[in-house]
Amino acid sequence: MFRTILFAATLAWSTLGFAADVAADEEAGMTVEEFVASLNFQDGTVALPNGIASIELGTDFRYLDPEDAERVLVAWGNPPGNESYGMLVPTAADLFDQTGWAVIISYEEDGYVSDEDADKIDYSELLRNMQDDTETENKTRIQAGYEAITLVGWAAPPRYDSASHKLFWAKELAFGDGEENTLNYNIRVLGRKGVLVLNAIAGMSQLAPVETGMQQVLAITEFNEGHRYADFDPNVDKVAAYGIGALVAGKLAAKAGLFAKFGVMLLALKKFLIPIVIGVVALFAKLFKRKAPQA
Numbered sequence: 312m313f314r315t316i317l318f319a320a321t322l323a324w325s326t327l328g329f330a331a332d333v334a335a336d337e338e339a340g341m342t343v344e345e346f347v348a349s350l351n352f353q354d355g356t357v358a359l360p361n362g363i364a365s366i367e368l369g370t371d372f373r374y375l376d377p378e379d380a381e382r383v384l385v386a387w388g389n390p391p392g393n394e395s396y397g398m399l400v401p402t403a404a405d406l407f408d409q410t411g412w413a414v415i416i417s418y419e420e421d422g423y424v425s426d427e428d429a430d431k432i433d434y435s436e437l438l439r440n441m442q443d444d445t446e447t448e449n450k451t452r453i454q455a456g457y458e459a460i461t462l463v464g465w466a467a468p469p470r471y472d473s474a475s476h477k478l479f480w481a482k483e484l485a486f487g488d489g490e491e492n493t494l495n496y497n498i499r500v501l502g503r504k505g506v507l508v509l510n511a512i513a514g515m516s517q518l519a520p521v522e523t524g525m526q527q528v529l530a531i532t533e534f535n536e537g538h539r540y541a542d543f544d545p546n547v548d549k550v551a552a553y554g555i556g557a558l559v560a561g562k563l564a565a566k567a568g569l570f571a572k573f574g575v576m577l578l579a580l581k582k583f584l585i586p587i588v589i590g591v592v593a594l595f596a597k598l599f600k601r602k603a604p605q606a
Contacts, residue, residue, distance in 0.1 A: 346382075350382070351375070351376065351379055352373040352400070353368075353373060353375070354368050354373055354374070357374045357397075358535075359416065359418075359507075360377065360396050360397075362535060362538075363418065363502065363507075363534060363535060364418075364500070364507055364532065364533060364534045364535055364538065365535055366399070366531050366532050366533075367531045367533075368399075369527075370402065371402055371403070371524070372399045372401055372402060372524075372527070372528070372531075373399070373400050373402055374397055374398070375397055375399075375400060376397050377395050377396060377397050379398070380393075380395050380397050380398035380415070381393055383413070384398075384415075394417065395415050395416055395417050396417055396507075398414065398416065399416065399528060400413045400414075401413075401524055410517060412511055412512070412513040412521060412524075414510065414524075414525070415509070415510050416507065416509050417507075417508045418506070418507055418508065420504050420505035421505055421549075421552070422504060422505065422548070422549035422550050422551035422552070423501075423540075423548055423549065423550050423551060424501050424551045424553065424555065425554050426471065426473060426476065426554070426555055428554045428555055429473060429554075429555045432469075432555060432559075434465070434469050434559070437556060437559060437560055438464065438465060440560065441462055441560055442462045444561075445462045448460075458489075460485070461485040462482060462483075463483040463484065463485055463492060464482075465482060465483070466481035466482055466483045466494055466515065466518055467479070467480055467496070468480060469559050471555055476500070476501040476502075477499070477501070477529055478498070478499040478559070479496075479497060479498045479499070479525065479526075480559055481494060481496040481497065481518075481522070481525075482494075482495045482497075483495075483515055491514045491515060491516060492514070492515045493512060493513075493514065493515065494512065494513045494514060494517060494518055494521060495510065495511075495512050496510070496511045496521050496522065496525045497509070497510055498510075498525060498528060498529050499558050500532055500533070500534065501540050502534040502538050502540055503534070503537070503539060503542045503543045504538065504548060504549065505551075506558065507532060509525075509528055509532065511524075511525060
């Protein structure tokens with residue numbers, strides 16, 4: 312859709328002392344304000360694509376459909392071709408401010424995920440395995456030209472609610488020599504045929520507001536009738552080849568019957584928001600830095 316990042320934007324950030332240029336072919340010449348004004352923010356109750364789920368937004372979030380979510384992701388510096396079910400944006404957040412953040416929504420239709428193992432998982436041991444896998448994957452990442460990644464630990468340990476069939480956790484990640492570690496906050500909502508995936512990435516300094524916001528997201532996101540976990544029919548519905556632990560560690564390799572490498576999750580982050588290590592401003596500083604106007 313959009314092949315380059317070229318829409319010109321001037322942001323007056325006195326603390327950083329530079330202006331950022333962002334662009335897409337069809338949006339050349341737009342300011343950031345014009346770009347944001349062109350987005351179709353939705354409120355109230357929104358239905359996700361294919362009618363599988365609904366979100367009661369309330370007053371704290373707005374929704375962007377997949378097309379507008381793609382525009383924002385590309386403007387942030389991600390390559391085009393991101394597949395999502397849209398984006399949730401906090402009403403109090405500015406998408407192009409240092410503290411701006413958003414929640415990317417996607418759906419994995421791998422089948423009904425059994426939660427029978429949920430209360431048996433040793434998340435401390437799982438974390439150690441994930442850290443080991445991360446170190447192993449770093450060799451490949453470095454060879455491919457990406458920074459090494461350190462999984463520092465849980466920013467919020469995994470918790471699964473067996474009544475609502477919802478799971479959340481957060482990781483603290485360090486990318487290369489970045490000044491601030493990255494917060495990756497994850498929500499999974501289990502359904503009849505798959506899992507809703509809601510991810511947010513920010514700097515660790517934003518843990519408090521992001522955690523508050525993601526707990527609100529957890530409460531307002533529900534599968535629609537016919538798609539809910541309780542609607543599972545073992546006679547006709549597919550069962551996923553993985554359980555709760557695999558959702559935390561990374562997708563299970565169905566054919567192998569083993570946990571997929573942590574690098575699968577990292578690849579997904581790279582595809583979406585991995586450039587946003589300390590917020591959108593850091594991304595602009597790295598990708599679009601130019602000399603500040605002389606006084």
